[in-house]
Amino acid sequence: MAVAEARAPAPLPEAAALAEAERRELAGALARLGPEHREVIALRYLLDLSEAECAAALACRPGTVKSRLSRALGRLRVELEAADA
Amino acid sequence: MPELEARLRALAADVEWPPTPDLERAVRARPAARAPAGRSRRRRLLAALLAALVLLPAAGAVAFPRARADVLEWLGLRNVTVRRVPAPPPAARPELEADLGRLVTLARAERAAGFAAALPAALGPPDRVRLGARRISLVYAPRPGLPPLAGVDAGLIVTESRGGIRGQYLRKLLLGGTDVEGSTSARAAARSSREGSTPTST
Numbered sequence: 001m002a003v004a005e006a007r008a009p010a011p012l013p014e015a016a017a018l019a020e021a022e023r024r025e026l027a028g029a030l031a032r033l034g035p036e037h038r039e040v041i042a043l044r045y046l047l048d049l050s051e052a053e054c055a056a057a058l059a060c061r062p063g064t065v066k067s068r069l070s071r072a073l074g075r076l077r078v079e080l081e082a083a084d085a
Numbered sequence: 086m087p088e089l090e091a092r093l094r095a096l097a098a099d100v101e102w103p104p105t106p107d108l109e110r111a112v113r114a115r116p117a118a119r120a121p122a123g124r125s126r127r128r129r130l131l132a133a134l135l136a137a138l139v140l141l142p143a144a145g146a147v148a149f150p151r152a153r154a155d156v157l158e159w160l161g162l163r164n165v166t167v168r169r170v171p172a173p174p175p176a177a178r179p180e181l182e183a184d185l186g187r188l189v190t191l192a193r194a195e196r197a198a199g200f201a202a203a204l205p206a207a208l209g210p211p212d213r214v215r216l217g218a219r220r221i222s223l224v225y226a227p228r229p230g231l232p233p234l235a236g237v238d239a240g241l242i243v244t245e246s247r248g249g250i251r252g253q254y255l256r257k258l259l260l261g262g263t264d265v266e267g268s269t270s271a272r273a274a275a276r277s278s279r280e281g282s283t284p285t286s287t
Binding site for chain 2: 026027046
């Protein structure tokens with residue numbers, strides 16, 4: 001009896017290269033952020049902490065995390081657009 | 086989910102996380118050291134924060150090898166070398182050394198204690214001198230040949246007292262692991278013979 005093996009198709013070389021370029025661009029933009037903005041983005045998205053957990057880790061209120069995160073994302077968008085220009 | 090947030094989460098997926106340590110066994114092994122619940126949670130979150138600071142450059146280094154230097158720089162780690170050791174060195178406890186007495190100059194210690202300190206010929210003058218009750222402690226900083234002592238920022242401590250205290254009595258006053266051995270120096274012996282006393286060093 002033959003057993004079919006499901007395997008995710010390997011990405012095309014050009015797609016993989018584009019994805020790698022996008023990741024590099026994003027890391028570069030993160031690198032240009034201030035430490036306060038990088039920190040909150042790292043906690044929220046890279047470590048996947050909730051806003052309450054971010055607040056406890058940063059010793060601030062959840063509202064502060066929300067506003068700081070919003071400013072950090074805004075700054076990150078500006079950096080990405082500047083890189084594209 | 087906004088596109089930028091999705092890209093950030095995807096970036097996290099590219100991070101090669103280190104294996105999770107066996108925390109349960111470690112915690113069970115030391116129940117007495119368990120902190121109160123509030124502190125425990127705070128510590129966990131602090132650990133998460135530290136992990137973020139440590140793992141973020143790891144993410145950059147893994148996904149973007151050529152950006153490694155930049156990532157280290159934005160975390161202020163460009164000139165930091167990370168070394169893995171079996172166990173961290175014991176933290177120095179300044180109060181242990183302070184128990185030996187107050188910091189003074191060698192000359193002042195000798196005047197106050199009433200005898201000339203015998204200096205180890207190979208080491209010369211100590212880095213610090215502490216004066217206790219009629220005893221002088223010579224503190225030498227760690228250096229090649231003098232590895233750090235446990236709990237103190239020193240490679241060698243020589244405590245000298247005037248009088249005829251025998252080694253076995255002195256041992257009763259000391260913590261385990263401290264050696265007691267008699268020694269003499271030309272300088273101290275000459276002076277002590279004039280004054281009819283015997284210098285004792287530990």
